[in-house]
Amino acid sequence: MITVRDLHFGYGSQKVLQDISFDLSKGECLAVLGNNGAGKSTLMKCLNRILHAQGGSVLAEGKDLLNLPRRELARQVAYVAQKGEGSRATVFDTVLLGRKPYIKWSLEEGDYAIAREVLQRMHLEDFALRYIDELSGGELQRVMLARALCQQPELLLLDEPTSSLDPKSQYEVMALVRAIARQNDIAVVIVIHDLNLALRYCDRFLFLKENRIFAYGGYEVMTPEVIGQVYGMPVDIVQHKGVRTVIPLPFEGEAV
Ligand SMILES: Nc1ncnc2c1ncn2[C@@H]1O[C@H](COP(=O)(O)OP(=O)(O)OP(=O)(O)O)[C@@H](O)[C@H]1O
Secondary structure: OEEEEEEEEEEOOEEEEEEEEEEEOOOOEEEEEOOOOOOHHHHHHHHOOOOOOOEEEEEEOOEEHHHOOHHHHHHHEEEEOOOOOOOOOEHHHHHHHHHHHHOOOOOOHHHHHHHHHHHHHOOOHHHOOOEHHHOOHHHHHHHHHHHHHHOOOOEEEEEOOOOOOOHHHHHHHHHHHHHHHHHHOOEEEEEOOOHHHHHHHOOEEEEEEOOEEEEEEOHHHOOHHHHHHHHOOOEEEEEEOOEEEEEEOOOOOOOO
């Protein structure tokens, strides 16, 4: 269980996060939603201690993540940033790097086996020997996700993991993340702009607005009213062939 309580953060005098509290069970996916600049990436960076929260607590299974030694933190939390970096390393070596928090003296056969398994699950076997600075944006995004999975964290933080993927890959990757979360009991926090992907693959939803949580909960908070107030646009939610779908409605006076 991940328990976040009263998290606060500001860049200088600009307050970005205030009174952020939520709980997430293992195996669940939480979508973090909100407009550009709402503080979603900042929240992820506070959870991973890239940024230091100025107040509040983050507990994972009772362990205080904001005060764990770095190496221990890296075993608990994996983070995939919005912009992946492309260095001169192969895909296999990059994914293997996810084992770093566990290595004592040298890599063991178990580490290679985990990397191979993750590559297979992410359909990246054919890319194993390619250099990551020669991949497309979407391919690189898959590799960075694979590296995070190789880390076998308790908490997986994904900042817009589908932003560079083609439509089919977006659904495939989200389905895979959800399946891995459930099978391996990983709590996943996903910053995502696509409400339909969130609705389909996430279990809980956290809307940020004006530095604070505007709404948080299960499907009951995914309503046209909440979405309308957070994003300032009219929407409807319909069920089509069993799939709940958010449909943007025309703005007032807009011809369609
Ligand atoms: N390093 C920084 N220094 C100062 N202000 C920052 C910094 N990074 C972000 N901000 C500001 O903090 C606020 C929240 O930014 P953040 O990146 O967390 O938003 P976001 O919700 O992830 O946005 P987006 O959907 O555009 O990715 C914004 O007003 C942004 O301009």
